[in-house]
Amino acid sequence: MSTAAAATASAVTTSTLATGKSQDRNLTSLVFLGALWFSLFFGVVVLFALIVDTAISGADRFDKELFTQYTQSFDPERAEALAATGRDPKDLSAAYTGFKSGIVGSVILMITTALMAIPLGVAAAVYLEEFSSKTSRFSRIVEVNLQNLAAVPAVIYGMLAASLMAAVGAERGIAIGGAVALSLLILPVVIITTREALRSVPDEIRQGSLALGATVWQTTWRQTLPSAVPGIATGTILGLSRAIGEAAPLVMIGFGAINFAPELPYITSKIEAFPLEIYDAAQSSREIVRQAASAGIIVLLAMILGMNALAIIIRNKFQRSW
Amino acid sequence: MTALTQPSPPSGAGSAPVLTARPRRGEAVIKAALVTAAGASVLVTAGILFAVLEPAIEFFRRVPAGEFFTADTDSSYAVFPLIMGTGMTTVIALMVAVPIGLGAAMYLSEYASKRARKWLKPTVELLAGVPSVVYGFFAVFFVIPVVLQDWLGLEISAYNPLGGGLVLGVMIIPTVASLSEDALSAVPLALRQGSLAMGANRMQTTLRVVFPAALSGIAAAVVLGVSRAVGETMIVLMACGSIKNTSLDPGEGHETMTGTIARTALGESPVESTEYKYLFAVALLLFVITFVMNMISIAIVRRFRQAY
Amino acid sequence: MSTEPATATTSSEEPMGLKLSIDEEAAHSTIGEVPAESVMETFHLNVFYNDFHAVHDVNLTFGRNEITALIGPSGCGKSTVLRCLNRMNDLVPGARVEGEINYHGQNIYGSKVDPIAVRQHIGMVFQKPNPFPKSIYDNIAYGPRVIGMKVDNMDDLVEEALRGAALWDEVKDKLKQSAYGLSGGQQQRLCIARTIATKPDVILMDEPCSALDPIATAKIEDLMLEMRKDFTIIIVTHNMQQAARVSDRTAFFTAKPDETTGNRTGLLVEFDRTKQLFSNPADERTEAYISGRFG
Secondary structure (H helix, E strand, O other): OOOHHHHHHHHHHHHHHOOOOOOOOOHHHHHHHHHHHHHHHHHHHHHHHHHHHHHHHOHHHOOOHHHHOOOOOOOHHHHHHHHHOOOOHHHOOHHHOOOHHHHHHHHHHHHHHHHHHHHHHHHHHHHHHHHOOOOOHHHHHHHHHHHHHHHOOHHHHHHHHHHHHHHOOOOOOEHHHHHHHHHHHHHHHHHHHHHHHHHOOOHHHHHHHHHOOOOHHHHHHHHHHHHHHHHHHHHHHHHHHHHHHOOHHHHHHOOOOOOOOOOOOHHHOEOOOHHHHHHHHHHOOOHHHHHHHHHHHHHHHHHHHHHHHHHHHHHHHHOOOO | OHHHOOOOOOOOHHHOOOOOOOOOHHHHHHHHHHHHHHHHHHHHHHHHHHHHHHHHHHHHHHOOHHHHOOOOOOOOOOOHHHHHHHHHHHHHHHHHHHHHHHHHHHHHHHHOOHHHHHHHHHHHHHHHHOOHHHHHHHHHHHHHHHHHHHHOOOOOOOOOHHHHHHHHHHHHHHHHHHHHHHHHHOOOHHHHHHHHHOOOOHHHHHHHHHHHHOHHHHHHHHHHHHHHHHHOOHHHHHHOOOOOOOOOOOOOOOOOHHHHHHHHHHOOOOOOOHHHHHHHHHHHHHHHHHHHHHHHHHHHHHHHHHHO | OOOHHHHOOOOOOOOOOOOOOHHHHHHOOEEOOOOOOEEEEEEEEEEEEOOEEEEEEEEEEEEOOOEEEEEOOOOOOHHHHHHHHOOHHHHOOOEEEEEEEEEOOEEOOOOOOOHHHHHHHEEEEOOOOOOOOOEHHHHHHHHHHHOOOOOOOHHHHHHHHHHHOOOHHHHOOOOOOEHHHOOHHHHHHHHHHHHHHOOOOEEEEEOOOOOOOHHHHHHHHHHHHHHOOOOEEEEEOOOHHHHHHHOOEEEEEEEEEOOOOOOEEEEEEEEEEHHHHHHOOOOHHHHHHHOOOOO
């Protein structure tokens, strides 16, 4: 069936088609793909190196004292026992450096922050997504403003909270001041992720509810918000995990060097924050204190990575494709 | 008969459906609360401006502007050495974060399957979740002494923008990667198909069609990365040093803008002292820089949306 | 070349409503006069998307320097078949092809064949114009550059391609301007020019006029008749008049719903010279479709 003309054409094409080599697998493509893989895993490798290096230097301090002792606290009985092992006496007190005040303080901070930031953030997001018209001047201003707030450096939130506290005459370094700073810091994150979660709820659900005579608020409260809960939870947990690791804004509020348990009511008590305590320990000239900082870092990372993992699991498990 | 002129309800006036608007007080209260919440974010911005502006103005009342905007390291209120330190750290951070973040974004958007992306993307984003204190610690006790001084044999000081910048770069990889990936994914599938249908391979399609089409979105991601790097505090406080320095050598210690702010706050300066007010003048400058960066980023994204 | 497609049985006497299995129904496809000089043939082409059987047992022969139209109601698998012809279906996750597609006697689904090399010989124009966000010039130069064509003078090649797509006179003064400034019809001709520039052997067109107005459509149809001298063209169209106007041969497909799942599987009903198929269809399903009684 093939004529001479077709035969020549096929001869040309035959030589190039079945080479057995894919042009997606030629050298440049493979080098390129290799570079992309490198980029993808570079960060993970760094993180791994960070964790391993820190865990090794903190290895001696994964003990119960890390959680039960205050910084610089001294327990003579334990000191005697330690002296028997031949340690340098001037390290004795430092050997018990623990992060109790920081861990307790950070938990208080986180709860207070969550109580302030979540309702405020969700309410703002609900207004922007469900109530306001997208083109109104007010919502456009709020929109641009939120994008800007998300990029404001954390220290500056600390300065704002510090002047707020000063304005109401509150003492420096108390829990509520830190919580205000952290709430302001994560507010844009909570609002943005809540809006995304609300946006992904299909309009049919809203229309179905509105068509039954429900008001906008009833529709939001009973239909839209419940459907958006996994998304909101994910964003909020990620925001809180960022808040718990922040030290810079707390520096501005005057946190630090507290070696006692907070008193009731916690929110007006002076407290210490875990990352700030780690910072202080890291500045120490004594090796043994820096060891405690290493161990503390691993504990802090475990808390934060745990929260991140939880958020990812919630997202991947409950993500509905409408 | 009357029905023609006066339509009456089918079964007595009493059961006529009421269609007039009825005040829903609860609804109005809720709506007011929600508006307040949304407006709170605007109040926060106003609050930031006021909180920073007022002491900054007080600072400029006490210290002439010339003593602030100077590179003279002898002037205790000089800001240019700080800008220098921040700028150097930021550039080094970008040299890490831009190529790596972009590479990760290209893999996620153009090569990874949907399922793989679902797990790989959060893994990359994990880097943003590590507290900056931890990164700072890593820079001071591992990257500078072990990697840079021991392994690479560099003659550098114990605290410097090179080490701080490299670690800061790792921290902002997710910022660059995440937004770049959004930009790459937004490129219409039809363009990729058009390229592949001509016999281009995946790499050529990615680099020559998808990347240029997403360029403005990627630029926005980089600008946002810059503003993150400029505002980051703990890493530079711990790792970059505390010497006001205008040299271009990233191996020497350099004080940065955020470093100064935090160091002053940690110090013993009384709140009313000029040193303390200086902190607000620096913070104001920092706020302006990040604000401008962010507006640039938003403007680029706006333009890029119109392109398709 | 195998004559297997031609041996398929002739038209059925059964009425359409009768419950036939898909194999029985496919066996009733009518293959009329096949082209003497073929460029591509499909043999027992079956396409699946995961478990879904999208196209059933298609046997077609595409003639050199001819325009072959694939027509049929929506969901009949005509676009799927087209996308198999240059392995663009590889890009759909879960797509699987059984059977063979021979291109100059070589199975393009053979294990040693690189789909990228296939696409360098068999180009494609899409439903919606998809110029790259580059200049007109760079849109044309892109293909030759990426496939590593030896080009003596790119300017000449760009001009040749644009002339080939009847676009040169309209754009010669704005080659450096963005392709997005062109009208829809011009953009589609640019996409054709872009494909011509790589000097393919076969050009696939997937409803190339469906996004265009009648005047732009007429221009593209004229262009196709012109291009037939140099290329083999295979076009999917939902517009029967278009098929009748431009094509030399037409393949009519239909969709058969599955009894249990309701999924529609495409199959070939009739393949013949366009004149023959439109004036005197052998199969009553074809006749029903072209006379507008169905579809």
